[in-house]
Amino acid sequence: MLIRQNAFDGKERMLKGALHCHTTRSDGDGTPEEVIRLHVSKGYDFLAITDHRRYNYKNFAPETDITIIPGMEYDSTFERGLGFRCFHIVCLGPDDETNGFAQDQYFESGHSTCQEDFQPYLDWLHKNGQMTIYAHPEWSSTPTKYFDRLRGNFAMEVWNTGCAEEGNEDMNAPYWDEILGEGQPLFGVATDDGHPMRQHCRGWVMVRAKSRSVKDIFAALKEGAFYASTGPVIHDFYVEDGIAHIQCDPAAWIEFSSDMHPTRRIRSEEGKTITEASYDLSRYGGYRYVRASVVGENGLRAWTNPIFLPEYKELETACEDSFR
Ligand SMILES: [Zn+2]
Ligand SMILES: [Zn+2]
Known part of the structure; x- marks a missing residue:
């Protein structure tokens, strides 16, 4: 999907x-x-x-x-x-x-x-x-x-x-x-x-x-x-078969975020800039949405809006999320 x-x-x-x-x-x-x-x-x-x-x-x-x-x-x-x-x-x-x-x-x-x-x-x-x-x-x-x-x-x-x-x-x-x-x-x-x-x-x-x-x-x-x-340019952001992907202009690093720990910061191993990153949402499971941020070499940042996964819904009571 x-x-x-x-x-x-x-x-x-x-x-x-x-x-x-x-x-x-x-x-x-x-x-x-x-x-x-x-x-x-x-x-x-x-x-x-x-x-x-x-x-x-x-x-x-x-x-x-x-x-x-x-x-x-x-x-x-x-x-x-x-x-x-x-x-x-x-x-x-x-x-x-x-x-x-x-x-x-x-x-x-x-x-x-x-x-x-x-x-x-x-x-x-x-x-x-x-x-x-x-x-x-x-x-x-x-x-x-x-x-x-x-x-x-x-x-x-x-x-x-x-x-x-x-x-x-x-x-x-x-x-x-x-x-x-x-x-x-x-x-x-x-x-x-x-x-x-x-x-x-x-x-x-x-x-x-x-x-x-x-x-x-x-x-x-x-x-x-x-x-x-505040600076970086983002070209694409999607989830395919449980993996989140982002593409952007050359950046210092990319972060994936959700309300659940852990999410990741991704950098190039050689310390070079990166223009894409992906994150396997099935690795820990349970994510209901995912969003990404791109940080340029100058420290300036951009934020995607979240992708809401099919599991996403408004919690009707606090007890629906046992961590609250
Ligand atoms: Zn104002
Ligand atoms: Zn104001």
């Missing part, structure tokens, strides 16, 4: 996109024009300008050829006498009448004391047509137990340039395998969350979409037809 991860299951050109950035419309340093032009100069096909609680559809540099994905970042804080925790959600919306929000519409922060309290805000975003990303879990001080019962996010951030640069946080998919292991099939996105200009264009997604329209990019994101990167 062959299962190919959606990003690599077709011939469409991969589109490069940024899903989370800030401008002077909230607390970013660059004007929207500057931020858009910078992304165009770096070869981006699409960009969402996700200023805090201020909705945007507009291309502020209309002379440029880039698709603007409607969006904003919404937040809700919660204080329990334990210091600061918060939920930040990147919203991406359609560019037609199914989007319930208007250009420049402004929202106040929410307030919740736990994830159950926050769920109605999330439901409201979805009701207004938004696809949502759970942003920077480490920066928000929310380990898995604080967000693992939220419903309806399609992805979570596995890399956030701003958090990485400023606090060594959200750099390599913290909590992703725990969430996936619980049976929540969240995809992983790399974003910049750029505030100063230097933080833009360092984490992105490569999306296999039919065209550069918002509609096609949306459909591709929803199907997980993308991978996340």
Whole structure:
């Protein structure tokens, strides 16, 4: 049996996109024009300008050829006498009448004391047509137990340039395998969350979409037809007859991951770069999904989305997994 991860299951050109950035419309340093032009100069096909609680559809540099994905970042804080925790959600919306929000519409922060309290805000975003990303879990001080019962996010951030640069946080998919292991099939996105200009264009997604329209990019994101990167290029990722295979541009090493130990880091024995690796899932057995990361010689990383094996399902009770 062959299962190919959606990003690599077709011939469409991969589109490069940024899903989370800030401008002077909230607390970013660059004007929207500057931020858009910078992304165009770096070869981006699409960009969402996700200023805090201020909705945007507009291309502020209309002379440029880039698709603007409607969006904003919404937040809700919660204080329990334990210091600061918060939920930040990147919203991406359609560019037609199914989007319930208007250009420049402004929202106040929410307030919740736990994830159950926050769920109605999330439901409201979805009701207004938004696809949502759970942003920077480490920066928000929310380990898995604080967000693992939220419903309806399609992805979570596995890399956030701003958090990485400023606090060594959200750099390599913290909590992703725990969430996936619980049976929540969240995809992983790399974003910049750029505030100063230097933080833009360092984490992105490569999306296999039919065209550069918002509609096609949306459909591709929803199907997980993308991978996340801070540099490395991935060409293929599939499982055939119980063996996971990945192909990429020359890399220092490749890692396979799942929620179960052990998984592997694969390097060339001669210390040379490698362009492919495989991992026999039957070696230990019991895997329900597998994903892979590629690390370049410069230390930069890319992440595939998981391949969900036929055994994959949401765990209905904690007892279904005897290790929990
Ligand atoms: Zn944020
Ligand atoms: Zn942000």
